[in-house]
Amino acid sequence: MIIGPHISITKGFFNAAKDALSIGANTFQFFTRNPRGSTVKKLDEKDMQKFFDIRKKEKLGPLLAHIPYTVNLASSKQDVYDFGKIVLKEDLDRLDKLQIEYVCLHPGSHLGQGIDKGIDKIASALNSILTPDKNVTLLIETMSGKGTEVGYTFEQIRAIIDKIDIKEKVGVCFDTCHVFSAGYDIVNNLEKVLKEFDNIIGLEKLKVVHLNDSMKELNSKKDRHEIIGKGYIGLDAIVNFITNPAIKDKPLFLETPADLDIHKEEIKLLKDRCM
Template sequence: MLTIGCHLSTADGFKAMGETALSIGANTFQFFSRNPRGSRSKAVNPKDAAALVALMQANGFAPLLAHAPYTLNACSADLKVRDFAHMVLQEDLATLEKYLPGNYYTFHPGSHVGQGAEEGIRLIIEALDEALKPDQSTWVLLEAMSGKGSEVGRNFEELHAIISGVQHPQRLGVCLDTCHVYSAGYDIVNDLDGVLAQFDATIGLERLKAIHLNDSMNPISSFKDRHAVIGGGSLGLEAVVRVINHPALRGLPFFLETPNELPGYKAEIALLRERYTA
């Protein structure tokens, strides 16, 4: 069965997100761990979280994906920004472990802002070493980035350097974004097998835990992060269909981050389920 969902709002609570996911044909979903452009986190209602867990178990949901705020930059040149990143990582992971254990958490590695990729990687490792625990159940996923500006995580080598540098890599993996990797220069349209072989040789496919499934408004090697609806960008529908059906990927959860409202997500989910080879 295709495991697919989209990004949902936490405004109405955890159980409501699960019910919304079911209403659009999804069997997982992504949500922001806190205000995506700020710092505040919403207090968790334990009964609401438990109700979501029960709903997930009753309906065969795959792991959920919590997304860190965009304001998290673990390799900023500004100490206050780095301190905020350390706090968010530790608080978010503690919340997930307490209320929604066994799920996924992804974050953008950050931008080194002129310090250089090597220093950026060192600072990200420092933040992860404070946040990762040897016995945690949550998988922390580095998001593969498009390479704009001074982003870290623009290639598989940088992601590998982070993973190989932490003290507790047991629950550290990668979330591959189809728009990002294509914009970063990986040709998943014409050479998906080759890109996955490169990922396996550099990082290891066992570290790939989730896919952000998006089309791209820009061409390959544009180094721009501009998502498009499925079939409405430079990847095209057939390339996306090859991604969801690839033997190395088809067992993973796919999360749509396309520029849509719920009806659009529902239509994309239905289309992709139709094109999925059982």
């Protein structure tokens, strides 16, 4: 099982890796920069080398970066749209230097323009940024459907991917809380949901999982993560999900509202139930 939490990189990538290992994780997710801003620290060459060394020594699995929430590639505001493209391009360059495998992106909110216009703007932005020379794969995250979000149905995500020129550089991050909140019943009809995903997008595009329980009920269209086993999805359904043949080898990233001590308990709980 490849599993890890979201960890801050404010003290460097080496320390983030040590924090992950200290709680029994073998991977982790991190924000590329301030999640609600634009500031970013310059890469430290010594820290990078120590990070590369510990990754190799401890065999840390594929890592996932997360683009900040301030990026909205579906925005109707030109300055916000341009800002998002600048941030994403800079972050892809940095992540390539760090040898990070995946980067996750919230598709964006159309702010009243409509889903189709939002999809067109997202795809146009990605086509202006993605290049074949980068090793990092960009993942479009499944969303919950709050507000004017784009990407809360499998059809919307497929529509974005269809418009991407370099399709091999794009995949999907499957967020269990978001999918459940969007109306896909992974508790009672998991096989149906996965079959639908496969028919519309293709399971080969599902690269990683955001593993979260949900504070809100099915089809609530609310983005409220919960600790594993404490929400409306529940432990049994989560175990059933991650042991499904289509999912069992995918990297799992916890975004539950918890500190490292609770993440340690979540990881142990899931390993005990699944391994």
